[in-house]
Amino acid sequence: MTTTPPGVYRRDRRRGMSHVTSFRRGEFGIHQILAAASPGDAITNVALEYRDVLRRVGPSDVFARHIAPSSADEVRPLSEFGQDGSGGLLVYHASIGEPAVSAFLLSRPEPIVLVYHNITPAKYFDGIDDTFAELLVLGRLELESIRHRVTLAIADSKFNAEELHAIGYEDVRVIPPVVDPYRLVRMQPDRATLTHIDTTFNSPMLLFVGQVLPHKRPDLLVKAMHVAATYFGVEARLLLVGQNRFARYADAVSAQIRELNLANVHVVGPVEDARLAAMFRRAIAFVTASEHEGFCVPVLEAMAFDVPVIARACAAIPETVADGGLLLPSWAGAELIAEAIARVIDDSALRRDLVERGRARLREFTEMDASVSMLAAISEVV
């Protein structure tokens, strides 16, 4: 297996510090607010990365309204906010409607920095989970209601910035999320998973990482696998790795796989990082048919593992993938995705090219050093 090219991932801490001289340790806290925190959740991960960066310049904690038990060590309940003199600046990560959080924000005197990770359009959940669809609608309304209190708006893609512009935010900074794409690469892969894949799988393995949700279109990947297997004779496996948030939708995907008799497609569910690292190390390609993404971190993680990326040019994906993967048109259906999968499996020269493109794209991403941009932007408002 390939390893991380040395020197590609350099977070220049000193350069970051030089931009935040206005912060003075101990006097001013910058705290982050989330609606919900859970391990593996992209926004929780981003907030924790932010926190590590912010702690270089002062006290910084992550507070959330709902906290998964396994995140309780890292994230504090929102009700504790202000009890220990915390205050200064609030960084609010907006992702879903939560009346308690917006009421909290509107009640606080601190200036607010909004970090917008995108709110999935409610239409994807109509009829699947009406309550959740309502929360998504509520989320967008809340964005509008807190607009007058927001001192600085940060979007992690141009696509997200456009959405903020559309609801009246004027000055929106585009700063990629502070994520470490090499986090999993540096991790020891789960040996059992490696052995299982090596001994059981006798065909190339494709990987999709993301929650099993309607807008991520796992169903389209399943359809593509059906086309590839049935009409092109492609022998390959597909692992769908991620939380099954809505049992009914996940059940429908499982039923789809069962009814199409696709023994080589597996809904794996959520896995620990070590197992995910093992899967990335054995994947021949990362494939996503997602229709709506505010950024899509797994694409960068795949590039970090030298895994070629196949994606559709939807929402923020073209910005994240840029020139680093095989970007199919946004309208690509099961047939085109199947053709792309077959081609990438068969064509080693194309795979080499995609790997090289992924590396180049990651260099661009890490050289941007989002943490520096983020701290610089925040320093302007304190």
Next chain:
Amino acid sequence: MPTDPTPASAADRSVDLDSVIAELKARIEARRLAGEYPDDLEATLDEHFDRLVGVRPRSSPALHSELQGALQELNQVRFSRARIEPDSRLPGGRMVHRFMSRALSRQIDGVLNQVEQERRVIAHAIALLGDLSTTIGNEFDTKVLQQLDDLQVRLAEQSRDVNLLEYQVAETRERLPGAAVDAWYGQDHFTAFFRGGSDDLRSRYAELAKEFIGCDPVVVLCFGRGEFMELLTDLGVTVRGVEPDQQLVTSARGRGLDVEQGLAIEYLRTVEPGSLGGIVMIQVIEHLSPQHVIDFVALAAEKLRPGGKVVLETVNPASLYTYARAFWLDPDHVRPVHPNFLEFLFREAEFSKLAIEYRSPVADSERLVPLPGDDEQTKVLNENFERIGSLLFGDQDYAVIATR
């Protein structure tokens, strides 16, 4: 297992991804053309998944089993002073809590006992509610099903009654005098058999047709084989014919006559008032219901312009001979129309001129032969024979010539 791509150098980046995608698209087209997969493959796969993800409310058995689970959990809850954690962040707080717990044990246990009793009551009430909803559901189901059964029985009974009624109405309609006969034989054959050839009829009506010279346009209702129309055409009169029998219409049209298929009275109703010069009904009025007979005269008055004429000929009911030889020959005859009644109708409709012409005298060979002799007795007998003869052997037809 696939082998990993070897690390690529910048020189390896020679693949043009746009052309790769163009190739992939071209391949799809090629496969479609070659019939490698169906045209609607994607649509079929979409429909399949849409069906799987379709909105499916949870079934009542699933809800019932969830309710049972929740009740079970509630029943397992036990309140106890031991479950109250004495932990404290303050130094010595744990001891204070323990002391308080012991000091207030009677009160705490009392409260917990009350809560436990409440829990039992609540659990029992929820279980009862669950049973109640099941019972209501069952009763509702039973009632609805019973009502559905009743409705189905009633519906079956009613549709049976409706079928019977439909049958009876059809039967009755066929039996009604005046109901149109749906004959399997050709009307032209019937006419030829009982009324003679076309030439006979033409010579029979030649004089009557002359009544219409200068009366354009003329409509001939139920023209039959079209002899009267041909007579009028020969006289240079513009004529249109209406006939219910499709075969007769086709035949007349084949001979160049201006005809259409339709019913006499229905057709007249559609004609512009005062637009006709003449109306002809030869041997037709006896086929009409009494209502249509009187309607016909009113319609003729409305549709004819002043000076326009109606010529109709029918069987003469004043001649008893016709009942024996002519009238009941035609199964489609409804009832004879008396000349005096027609005369009354035309006068009531304010026709300006009316003539009744008796036609088709009974052949002498059919009449009663007078007794030879000249004596008084023979004379009386012959006069009586004559009276009987005039009643029996009156002219078989009469024609009404009415001028508007």
